[in-house]
Amino acid sequence: MTQYSFQKHFDDKIDSDMTIEPKDWMPDDYRKTLIRQISQHAHSEIVGMLPEGNWISRAPTLRRKAVLMAKVQDEAGHGLYLYSAAETLGVSRDEMYSQLHTGKAKYSSIFNYPTLTWADMGAIGWLVDGAAIMNQVPLCRTSYGPYARAMVRVCKEESFHQRQGFEIMLTLAKGTEIQRKMAQDAFNRWWWPSLMMFGPPDAESPNTANSVRWRIKRLTNDELRQKFVDVTVEQAKVLGLDMPDKDLKWNEERGHYDFGAINWAEFYNVVKGNGPCNKQRLDARKTAWEKGQWVRDAATAYAEKRAARKAAAAQTKAA
Amino acid sequence: MSDNKHTNKAEWPLWEVFIRSKAGLDHKHAGSLHAADVEMAIENARDVYTRRQEGVSIWVVESKNIHASDPGESESLYEPANDKIYRHPTFYNLPDEVKYM
Numbered sequence: 001m002t003q004y005s006f007q008k009h010f011d012d013k014i015d016s017d018m019t020i021e022p023k024d025w026m027p028d029d030y031r032k033t034l035i036r037q038i039s040q041h042a043h044s045e046i047v048g049m050l051p052e053g054n055w056i057s058r059a060p061t062l063r064r065k066a067v068l069m070a071k072v073q074d075e076a077g078h079g080l081y082l083y084s085a086a087e088t089l090g091v092s093r094d095e096m097y098s099q100l101h102t103g104k105a106k107y108s109s110i111f112n113y114p115t116l117t118w119a120d121m122g123a124i125g126w127l128v129d130g131a132a133i134m135n136q137v138p139l140c141r142t143s144y145g146p147y148a149r150a151m152v153r154v155c156k157e158e159s160f161h162q163r164q165g166f167e168i169m170l171t172l173a174k175g176t177e178i179q180r181k182m183a184q185d186a187f188n189r190w191w192w193p194s195l196m197m198f199g200p201p202d203a204e205s206p207n208t209a210n211s212v213r214w215r216i217k218r219l220t221n222d223e224l225r226q227k228f229v230d231v232t233v234e235q236a237k238v239l240g241l242d243m244p245d246k247d248l249k250w251n252e253e254r255g256h257y258d259f260g261a262i263n264w265a266e267f268y269n270v271v272k273g274n275g276p277c278n279k280q281r282l283d284a285r286k287t288a289w290e291k292g293q294w295v296r297d298a299a300t301a302y303a304e305k306r307a308a309r310k311a312a313a314a315q316t317k318a319a
Numbered sequence: 320m321s322d323n324k325h326t327n328k329a330e331w332p333l334w335e336v337f338i339r340s341k342a343g344l345d346h347k348h349a350g351s352l353h354a355a356d357v358e359m360a361i362e363n364a365r366d367v368y369t370r371r372q373e374g375v376s377i378w379v380v381e382s383k384n385i386h387a388s389d390p391g392e393s394e395s396l397y398e399p400a401n402d403k404i405y406r407h408p409t410f411y412n413l414p415d416e417v418k419y420m
Contacts, residue, residue, distance in 0.1 A: 024390050070370075077367050084351045087333070093353060094330050150350070157371070296355075300331065303356035 014215055019145035022088040030214055033207065034144055035089050036105075037216065039096045042082035043107035046100075047281050049075045051115040052124065060118060067164050068121065074157050081150040088146045101286050109267065110193050112275030119172055119179075119186035125165015127187075127194040127232070133158050134228045135198065138218035147216075166235065173239045187236070188244040195259075196267045198225040229257050332381055334360040336368055339376035346378050354379075 006025040013020060020026055049072045056072065059065035083093055099105035110128055115121070136158065139151040172183035199221040202208055211217035219227075229248075236243055247260035270278070331353040337346035349368045354360035360379040368374065388396060404410050413420060 021390065023387060073370070077370070080352060080367055081350055087351075092330060153350070296331070299355040299359060303359070306356060306358075 014143055014213075017215075019148060020143050021145045029210065030216075031089050033211060033214070033216060034147065035086055035091050037211075038082055038086040038089075038147055039091065039099065040106055040108075042079045042086060042096065043100045043105055044111065045075045045079035045082060047107045047111045047285060048128075050281050050284050051111055051113070051277075052121060054115050055118060055121050058118070059121075064121075064168070071125070071161050071164065074161065078154045078157070081153055082147075085144075085146040085150040097289065101282070101289060103273065103282065106271065108197060109270040109275060110197050111281060112270050112278045113189070113193055114277050116189075117182050117186060119169070119182040120190070122165050122168030122172060122183065123186035123190040125161050125163075126169050126235070127165075127190050128197070129158060129161040129165060130232065131194045131197045131228050133162060134224050134231075138224075141215075141218060143215035166239075169239055169241075173241055183239070184241050187241050191244045192262065192266075195225055195229070195262055196264075198222075198228065200264065200267070226256050229259050233257055331355045331359075332383070334364075334379045335382050335385055336360075336364040337378040337380070338364075338368055338374035339378075340373060341375055346376065349373075351382060 010026060052068060052072050056068050059068050083096060086096060087093060136151055136155050140148055140155055142148045169183050172179040199205055202220045202222045205221055208220055233243060245260045249258050251258045333351055333353055335351050336349045338349040339346045352363050352367060354363050357379060361377055364377045364379055
């Protein structure tokens with residue numbers, strides 16, 4: 001096949017909603033875009049464990065503690081599924097780690113905000129995981145097979161994450177006045193960063209057009225953000241909490257809620273590394289990696305020793 | 320053993336994981352992971368892919384030992400089956416009186 005017919009074959013597959021698999025020919029930009037998106041997604045899962053890890057030892061009950069541990073463990077798994085999907089595109093795991101640790105690769109900015117109270121565990125599950133699910137459900141049908149399959153697995157596991165968060169919020173919102181205030185405070189602090197999770201407005205999102213064309217993305221940032229606002233407003237009513245947006249209003253004509261202006265200067269500032277916890281998060285990651293070196297070395301040495309023993313035993317038997 | 324081996328920062332090998340979801344069913348590809356050896360691969364697979372009772376049996380195979388067909392050869396591999404519908408039972412018309420066949 002010529003370059004032209006490879007491209008045509010690829011385009012035909014995309015147009016007829018067929019998946020692209022690792023050994024299929026694909027344009028370089030498609031591969032690059034996927035590696036960037038999937039690895040960022042993986043990094044977000046891994047860094048996302050840190051703000052919650054902060055609360056495992058301080059969860060108010062044994063039940064909450066067990067749930068939080070299960071959630072954090074899931075996130076490690078999600079990172080792994082996604083790293084594996086990215087690896088099928090020809091980038092190594094260590095290369096991705098090094099991109100994260102050197103700051104070359106980004107992760108979701110939301111994890112650069114601090115988790116100040118227990119209510120933050122509720123707000124993160126409800127809003128951050130809620131926004132993540134909104135993003136991820138359409139990705140179950142993304143054009144790259146390994147990515148789509150990883151997302152199916154992630155989505156199946158993720159829905160408990162949002163529910164447990166909502167349950168924490170509900171318990172606090174129906175609790176004492178102090179608890180209710182705590183829930184409202186966490187809601188106020190996490191609401192806007194959650195809206196930023198969907199990325200810059202479509203008009204300023206340079207990657208959107210190609211990603212939609214290639215079915216890497218199935219909905220645009222603004223479409224997803226609107227969907228998220230619409231469902232969350234109704235959920236906040238159930239909690240009896242106030243939406244932290246004075247401009248929020250139902251728009252009869254559009255059939256959607258209008259919402260206030262997002263502080264994009266803050267978003268870009270956090271992306272650039274100036275969020276409240278960027279340094280802390282990255283340092284924690286790097287320390288964990290460096291301190292784990294001896295464990296990786298020991299496991300390798302042990303595997304070698306066992307293999308050598310097995311080989312020696314086989315030789316004795318043969319002799 | 321050379322010193323080189325101990326300072327080796329190379330990645331652990333990649334393994335493909337296959338899970339049998341319940342007794343009697345086939346093992347199905349679940350995903351992949353890195354592990355130093357086969358024991359660790361099975362333990363990690365247990366932790367990553369069966370946290371919600373998804374499996375009763377695990378196979379792991381080092382990824383380098385899996386050989387796949389070439390997508391570029393799909394036509395020559397699979398097209399010959401396209402015009403052989405007589406390999407399917409529905410190709411044959413039988414009288415309605417014939418039961419259980």
